[in-house]
Amino acid sequence: MSIGEVLAHLRTEFPDTTISKLRFLEAEGLVDPQRTASGYRKYSWNDVARLRFVLTAQRDQYLPLRVIREQLERMENEPAPPARPTLVAVGTERASDPADSRIPREDVIERTGVTDALLDELEQIGLVTARPPGWYDADAVIIVEAVVGLTHYGLEVRHLRAFRAAADREVGLFTQLLAPLVRQSDPGARARAGETARDLQALSQRLHAALVRTGLRGELGR
Structure with missing residues (x-):
């Protein structure tokens, strides 16, 4: 290829x-x-x-x-098991749900470089949520990492409320699309709903990135 x-x-x-x-x-x-x-x-x-x-x-x-x-x-x-290629199964099976991760606060701070004060602010505006006794999931770490990067360019915490509101609107829209699958009694419906949700997320990310690129090209006169 x-x-x-x-x-x-x-x-x-x-x-x-x-x-x-x-x-x-x-x-x-x-x-x-x-x-x-x-x-x-x-x-x-x-x-x-x-x-x-x-x-x-x-x-x-x-x-x-x-x-x-x-x-x-x-x-x-390592010697490969008979009739099973070494790497084929790796990465093709989806990793465990990020929500299942348990990352302590000190590890989040070390990984992302976020300050205690900023992390507290992000919790106050609902951008991340800690689970007792202070654990965070993998998605929370990704959010904090992105926020730290944005703040380096001058973005302020108050600006992040717009990101939260946009995400909530998108969740509401996708929930409507997923509702028919979620309501099914078929044992495989939950798996199909999860796969559909992942596809929707990926398509949304591509759409968002392309729209931002297009908008910035216009602003930059390109």
């Missing part, structure tokens, strides 16, 4: 992935696609599986690339 085809495969599950990101992971030695005579990258399905493993570990476990590389090396050196 070409790098563009690989990107199309991965963006369903990892909508923020870009060609630059794939090239960076290659430069870091996490994937090594073959090259054609003219220098174009050609990826195998095993390369795609490696990339899924890396992106999943970054998203769900926040592991540094050094640790991910070590894990991949250990997996490659």
